[in-house]
Amino acid sequence: MTINQSGWRPGTPEASGESTDTFTGNRALMLEEPLLFEIGDTQTTGVDFAEAPAGPSRLGGLERNRDIGLAGLSEPETVRHYTRLSRQNYAIDLGVFPLGSCTMKHNPRLNEKVARMPGFADIHPLQPVDTVQGALAVIQNLAVWLIKLTGMHGVAMSPKAGAHGELCGLLCIRSALEARGDPREVILVPESAHGTNPATAAFAGYRVENIPATEAGRVDVAALKARLGADVAGVMITNPNTCGLFEPDMIEISEAVHAAGGFVYCDGANFNAIVGRVRPGDLGIDAMHINLHKTFSTPHGGGGPGSGPVVLSEALAPYGPLPFVALQPDGHYALVEEENAPELHPHGFGRMTAFHGQMGMFTRALSYILSHGADGLRQVAEDAVLNANYVLRSMEDLLDAPFGASGPCMHEALFSDRGFGGDISTLDLAKALIDEGFHPMTMYFPLVVHGAMLIEPTETESKATLDQFIGALRSVAKRAKAGDQSLKAAPVHAPRRRLDETLAARKPVLVYREPEQAEAAE
Amino acid sequence: MRYLPLSDADRSEMLRVIGANSVDDLFVDVPEAAKLTGKIEDLPDHASELSVERQLGALARRNIAAGEVPFFLGCGAYRHHIPASVDHIIQRGEFLTSYTPYQPEIAQGTLQALFEFQTQVARLYGCDVANSSMYDGSTACWEAIAMAGRVTRRNKALLSSGLHPHYVSLAKTMAKFTGDDLVHQAPTLEAGTDIDALQIDGETSCVVVQYPDILGRIADLSGLAARCQAAGALLVVVNTEPVALGAIKAPGEMGADIVVGEGQSIGVGLQFGGPYCGLFATRDKYVRQLPGRLVGETVDAEGKRGFVLTLSTREQHIRREKATSNICTSSVLCALAWTAHMTLLGEKGLRQLAALNHAKAVAAADRLAKVPGVELINDSFFNEFTLRLSKPSRQIVRDLADRRILAGVSLGRLYPDDGDIEHGLVVAVTETTTEEDVETLASALQEVLA
Numbered sequence: 018m019t020i021n022q023s024g025w026r027p028g029t030p031e032a033s034g035e036s037t038d039t040f041t042g043n044r045a046l047m048l049e050e051p052l053l054f055e056i057g058d059t060q061t062t063g064v065d066f067a068e069a070p071a072g073p074s075r076l077g078g079l080e081r082n083r084d085i086g087l088a089g090l091s092e093p094e095t096v097r098h099y100t101r102l103s104r105q106n107y108a109i110d111l112g113v114f115p116l117g118s119c120t121m122k123h124n125p126r127l128n129e130k131v132a133r134m135p136g137f138a139d140i141h142p143l144q145p146v147d148t149v150q151g152a153l154a155v156i157q158n159l160a161v162w163l164i165k166l167t168g169m170h171g172v173a174m175s176p177k178a179g180a181h182g183e184l185c186g187l188l189c190i191r192s193a194l195e196a197r198g199d200p201r202e203v204i205l206v207p208e209s210a211h212g213t214n215p216a217t218a219a220f221a222g223y224r225v226e227n228i229p230a231t232e233a234g235r236v237d238v239a240a241l242k243a244r245l246g247a248d249v250a251g252v253m254i255t256n257p258n259t260c261g262l263f264e265p266d267m268i269e270i271s272e273a274v275h276a277a278g279g280f281v282y283c284d285g286a287n288f289n290a291i292v293g294r295v296r297p298g299d300l301g302i303d304a305m306h307i308n309l310h311k312t313f314s315t316p317h318g319g320g321g322p323g324s325g326p327v328v329l330s331e332a333l334a335p336y337g338p339l340p341f342v343a344l345q346p347d348g349h350y351a352l353v354e355e356e357n358a359p360e361l362h363p364h365g366f367g368r369m370t371a372f373h374g375q376m377g378m379f380t381r382a383l384s385y386i387l388s389h390g391a392d393g394l395r396q397v398a399e400d401a402v403l404n405a406n407y408v409l410r411s412m413e414d415l416l417d418a419p420f421g422a423s424g425p426c427m428h429e430a431l432f433s434d435r436g437f438g439g440d441i442s443t444l445d446l447a448k449a450l451i452d453e454g455f456h457p458m459t460m461y462f463p464l465v466v467h468g469a470m471l472i473e474p475t476e477t478e479s480k481a482t483l484d485q486f487i488g489a490l491r492s493v494a495k496r497a498k499a500g501d502q503s504l505k506a507a508p509v510h511a512p513r514r515r516l517d518e519t520l521a522a523r524k525p526v527l528v529y530r531e532p533e534q535a536e537a538a539e
Numbered sequence: 540m541r542y543l544p545l546s547d548a549d550r551s552e553m554l555r556v557i558g559a560n561s562v563d564d565l566f567v568d569v570p571e572a573a574k575l576t577g578k579i580e581d582l583p584d585h586a587s588e589l590s591v592e593r594q595l596g597a598l599a600r601r602n603i604a605a606g607e608v609p610f611f612l613g614c615g616a617y618r619h620h621i622p623a624s625v626d627h628i629i630q631r632g633e634f635l636t637s638y639t640p641y642q643p644e645i646a647q648g649t650l651q652a653l654f655e656f657q658t659q660v661a662r663l664y665g666c667d668v669a670n671s672s673m674y675d676g677s678t679a680c681w682e683a684i685a686m687a688g689r690v691t692r693r694n695k696a697l698l699s700s701g702l703h704p705h706y707v708s709l710a711k712t713m714a715k716f717t718g719d720d721l722v723h724q725a726p727t728l729e730a731g732t733d734i735d736a737l738q739i740d741g742e743t744s745c746v747v748v749q750y751p752d753i754l755g756r757i758a759d760l761s762g763l764a765a766r767c768q769a770a771g772a773l774l775v776v777v778n779t780e781p782v783a784l785g786a787i788k789a790p791g792e793m794g795a796d797i798v799v800g801e802g803q804s805i806g807v808g809l810q811f812g813g814p815y816c817g818l819f820a821t822r823d824k825y826v827r828q829l830p831g832r833l834v835g836e837t838v839d840a841e842g843k844r845g846f847v848l849t850l851s852t853r854e855q856h857i858r859r860e861k862a863t864s865n866i867c868t869s870s871v872l873c874a875l876a877w878t879a880h881m882t883l884l885g886e887k888g889l890r891q892l893a894a895l896n897h898a899k900a901v902a903a904a905d906r907l908a909k910v911p912g913v914e915l916i917n918d919s920f921f922n923e924f925t926l927r928l929s930k931p932s933r934q935i936v937r938d939l940a941d942r943r944i945l946a947g948v949s950l951g952r953l954y955p956d957d958g959d960i961e962h963g964l965v966v967a968v969t970e971t972t973t974e975e976d977v978e979t980l981a982s983a984l985q986e987v988l989a
Contacts, residue, residue, distance in 0.1 A: 076921065131591075141612040144612065368712055370813075371709065380595065403553055425564065513643065527849075
């Protein structure tokens with residue numbers, strides 16, 4: 018299919034409002050872009066290859082005869098297609114990205130440069146270990162930093178992202194309990210936890226029970242202790258928690274869980290608040306994943322790749338996954354994998370991914386860590402907490418801060434929708450923030466606060482930027498409290514108005530179909 | 540510190556607004572016993588950009604990069620030429636530094652690219668629908684086994700011997716905890732696969748077959764698909780080399796119910812094993828059992844076409860412990876690289892690339908099979924084949940590495956305790972391999988085998 022020569026318009030032109038009333042549907046630098054399949058075709062290519070020498074094939078008689086239907090574009094068209102698409106995205110490079118619990122901080126470009134060095138980017142995971150000593154050194158150096166920063170005993174580097182790290186931690190716990198001849202069935206999870214926590218516990222074969230929160234936004238320690246018993250394998254706690262608060266009773270919680278024969282898993286999504294100031298190992302934690310794509314600045318890339326190494330206590334380290342790097346006395350780096358595991362790591366629970374984990378993220382994270390150093394990382398936590406408290410105290414006269422009275426927050430500030438006028442919701446406020454040129458905060462999470470708005474500015478925002486953000490937030494908050502109905506229409510200045518998510522779910526269209534096929538499918 | 544914009548004056552002013560005397564006041568909830576006051580021992584302080592680049596550059600130079608030497612490794616990760624524009628596209632800050640597209644009005648770039656990606660993956664695999672990526676091929680493979688269990692309500696999976704041993708290893712790890720029953724045997728150095736011998740019964744949830752398999756062999760899966768269907772089991776096909784699908788039949792075309800794979804070959808470099816890009820596709824009727832994120836088409840308030848994350852009631856942030864998977868962050872930037880590279884290729888380019896890979900592999904296999912002490916195992920292959928060497932291949936690979944030749948993957952490393960298979964060497968040949976590379980390998984092999 019080719020573009021309508023009279024000019025391509027998105028959607029149905031007759032339904033368009035006044036603001037898109039141009040011949041093309043474009044609005045100056047806000048450019049519409051068709052789908053690849055509407056502008057490309059199967060005979061166009063953006064690469065040149067040498068002619069393949071002719072000869073009989075040895076494909077087992079399975080030559081592909083049917084068309085695949087893959088549209089191609091020339092190189093200039095390809096670059097333009099994706100560049101035009103890119104301009105419809107918000108990004109940290111454009112402004113504050115205050116998503117609570119996501120730690121959207123600046124992504125240093127040195128990290129990108131380092132990760133692309135051929136010695137890291139162009140090596141195969143199954144090369145003989147003598148030919149990848151530098152890569153193994155990167156993994157080992159990063160492992161040492163993570164162990165020291167957390168005060169833990171060991172670290173499993175291979176988990177691919179946070180949720181995969183959670184799985185790793187729970188499998189360690191389960192292995193340790195089974196080795197003790199005491200398999201247990203239940204994992205306790207606070208109500209305020211990330212959705213991945215209960216999902217991971219279920220994925221690892223556990224039954225999940227919720228632990229309530231107190232009025233002050235902390236884990237209800239009494240309720241937790243009351244539930245502990247011989248069937249509880251462990252608890253999954255987020256600290257600092259998803260209300261943006263440090264759990265002051267963490268040591269007491271850990272001691273109680275250990276006394277009952279269980280283990281403590283910590284969701285490390287919020288490690289940015291305490292790096293260099295608190296070591297989770299000193300809080301009695303047995304396992305914690307570290308999102309390198311949060312605290313250690315590897316880019317989030319629109320939804321990954323992440324990387325979720327898991328630091329482990331002395332009790333759990335023997336059960337960690339394969340493979341891992343071992344530094345030998347002669348300075349040589351060896352790999353412990355299936356072959357030598359019976360001798361060197363007999364209790365490990367096995368492999369949880371092909372190869373060695375997210376090497377490309379390890380180089381970036383190590384580059385970030387070496388840049389900051391121990392002193393800089395401590396400053397990261399302090400500035401992150403300072404920025405969040407600055408937002409909290411600059412807003413609490415206008416927005417309800419449910420836990421504002423109980424003291425300072427950590428790296429994120431939590432507000433509720435209390436006091437909004439009429440039927441104005443958190444969603445409306447968030448969409449209005451888009452019109453102000455900011456990405457909204459995390460909404461409706463944690464679940465324990467009504468209409469929650471969780472704001473995590475991170476340490477890489479300047480005071481001037483925060484002041485502008487606070488000004489915009491105050492402006493939309495005032496409109497929300499006044500019940501300003503125009504918020505219902507927001508955003509009006511973004512590449513798209515509000516999208517119909519109900520329609521998308523009711524009649525899922527998940528792949529492109531050429532118009533004639535789509536009609537046939539109706 | 541160059542990444543921290545606050546000045547000391549800013550900090551003082553902000554503390555005044557907060558009403559705190561010092562930043563320590565903000566950490567009051569941390570118990571005294573857990574407060575770190577001094578420095579953590581043995582950790583250095585901050586360093587300049589120049590210094591960090593030098594330190595890491597020195598480590599990078601301790602590795603032999605594939606591009607420096609004759610290079611023949613495959614087995615789940617392949618070296619292909621990636622057009623320069625792909626890396627330019629994924630380094631656009633609007634893609635690189637954006638988050639998961641939860642606010643679709645300001646994330647149409649990522650969402651539309653993922654919708655295009657889903658379409659390309661579904662078409663390449665010959666399936667109805669695909670998701671927007673998994674961590675990698677190995678984790679996608681386990682998720683497919685888990686999904687087949689949900690669909691069939693059975694829990695016995697038959698893994699063919701040609702499935703990548705790391706994928707098998709991962710599945711065994713998970714099955715220990717989920718209680719699934721896995722049936723698997725290591726492969727033997729033969730031209731034929733074991734797929735006709737797989738015993739499918741009324742308990743079988745799925746049969747998992749790699750195509751082409753770990754030894755590079757290609758088997759027609761149509762008969763197996765029919766046997767699965769008759770027994771009410773699902774056929775899960777794993778592909779670790781998507782370029783192959785430019786030359787051979789799509790798994791969906793042969794009746795696969797779920798097709799998963801490693802996307803790394805297209806757009807994503809070797810990177811020592813990660814990050815990669817897991818691909819996951821299936822039939823329309825199983826869409827609500829899919830793990831991971833899905834992008835769907837819809838309209839905005841003005842009736843303009845747009846894209847959103849959809850069917851999220853399958854996912855952990857809504858369903859919590861009842862979710863289809865615990866996956867959250869997946870591999871979107873790698874998916875973007877994949878889709879940009881696939882767009883540059885187009886159908887024409889992909890077919891040319893596949894033809895070139897196959898022709899070079901055929902020539903290399905014939906040349907290497909002439910070396911005394913070397914026997915070609917495969918009747919069929921795409922760009923990767925297995926040689927039986929007269930000596931255990933593991934030491935041969937090490938000896939050749941000493942001569943700066945990365946000769947392939949020794950099956951002795953992948954199957955350490957399996958006797959005869961230690962003579963197997965899996966050799967991959969792509970468009971990046973030159974005739975000189977093959978000659979160099981052939982003559983060096985002759986010497987070390989002599």
